[in-house]
Amino acid sequence: MFKRLKEELDSIMERDPAARSRLEVYFLYSGFKAVRAYRKAHWFYKHNMKFIARYLSQRARHKTGIEIHPGATIGKGLFIDHGMGVVIGETTIIGDNCTLYQGVTLGGTGKDHGKRHPTLGNNVMVGAGAKVLGPFRVGDNARVAAGAVVLDEVPDNATAVGVPARVVRLNGVRPYNMDQIHVADPVSQELCHMALKLQGLQKQLDEIIRQREGNRDENL
Incomplete structure (x- = not known):
């Protein structure tokens, strides 16, 4: 028992x-x-x-x-x-050395019976507010980005990003050695995509204006 306690501390x-001592973790950490x-x-x-x-x-x-x-199975x-x-x-089944942040749900969809909740492999990180829903596996060393909604299996050494989540491979990287800000941000990616579209539309609009001005000059 004391060995398990020391391992978790x-x-x-x-x-x-932010953890300054085992004593602080023991008495003050809600997790x-x-x-x-x-x-x-x-x-x-x-x-x-x-x-x-x-x-x-x-x-x-x-x-x-x-x-x-209490029925969940959680590793060390x-x-x-x-x-x-x-x-x-x-x-839910959780492997060894996993990390969960605030607001995470490891839940079901309401459609399954028996095994209803996800299985996390070893060294999995699930970011703040993420939802992993259903009886599938999230592989070893995988990461689920903050705010993602995962509805399908995630391979080993991969990152699930977005709503619904899509997978980006990160070969061989241990999740808890990386911070959440280095996960691809689906919002910023979408904004960049929109910015590129706007640039294209602006070019088309400029071309139309030039053509109209040219036609007007010819008519004069």
């Missing part, structure tokens, strides 16, 4: 530059508290004491703002940064 210290509460609740859930499990998970939800269903080293509004569904 160390994983947060490695990934959060750490939520994961600890989940570990306890999950034990009761596995031993068919589901009411106690749900009671513990709901207490943790009210205290931390993070809702983790999960870091929930900031955490408010994070939701992890019952049949």
Whole structure:
């Protein structure tokens, strides 16, 4: 138990530059508290004491703002940064050393039965406000950009961006060694695309004006 506790504290210290000590993480980090509460609740859930499990998970939800269903399967080293509004569904599976930011939902679409929620591989990062919905896999070392809505499988070493999300490969890059600002921004990409279109339209308009002025001069 103490080994697992130390591992989770160390994983947060490695990934959060704002963490100054293990003591600070232990007492002040809501994500750490939520994961600890989940570990306890999950034990009761596995031993068919589901009411106690749900009671513990709901207490943790009210205290931390993070809702983790006790039936979820979570590996070691999960870091929930900031955490408010994070939701992890019952049949979610999360691998080792994953990072979730505030507002993340690992949920279902309401269309599936049995396995309804996503599976995250190892070293996956899911950015703030992202939604991963459905019983598919997000591969090892994958990243989901902030605000993305992922409805299909994401390969290993890839980044899912946009609504609905599309995939951009990033070969061999460990997600938590990169910050969120280096993910391709779908909004800025769309603005650039619109700017190029406007430039083309402006050229066409200038050409039409020149033609009309030339015709007017000829008529005079």
